[in-house]
């Protein structure tokens with residue numbers, strides 16, 4: 126779920142607290158943005174348009190090298206942001222496929238690999254976004270953020286876990302709510318509704 130992606134992105138910035146604390150704020154911000162940004166493609170080519178599991182991972186390498194050689198807020202933000210976006214795309218393959226009720230396990234499309242030119246199948250280690258094990262992952266990742274982060278990071282990590290818990294409780298009813306609301310939308314809006322809701 127989005128909150129787990131956010132926490133994973135934030136966690137990538139944790140090493141900065143040890144090696145260059147003055148650059149940590151830029152790294153946390155970049156990790157947060159990079160962690161959630163890929164899902165901005167939700168309404169156009171979801172898990173394809175902004176998801177780059179292979180190219181994103183490859184691009185992260187020179188960015189990290191550059192940040193290590195020339196550590197500035199900008200280079201560190203680029204490195205952590207790219208790493209977070211790549212991790213997001215890779216992590217999507219650990220979950221379920223693209224479908225309205227992913228716990229049914231009917232979709233074989235987890236994330237698109239532009240490098241391979243095909244969809245990567247879902248591993249379902251986390252059965253679906255908002256599954257109890259998704260909350261478990263979010264909680265585990267949040268522990269070092271809450272313990273090591275400063276005020277805003279600690280509060281944000283705790284808040285993300287709280288939002289995750291609510292989402293997990295509502296996840297399955299939400300699919301039904303979405304299904305009932307979509308037919309009520311004006312015809313002009315319908316083309317922009319992702320296919321899985323129709």
Ligand SMILES: [Zn+2]
Pocket residue numbers: 163164172176213214217
């Ligand atoms: Zn995603």
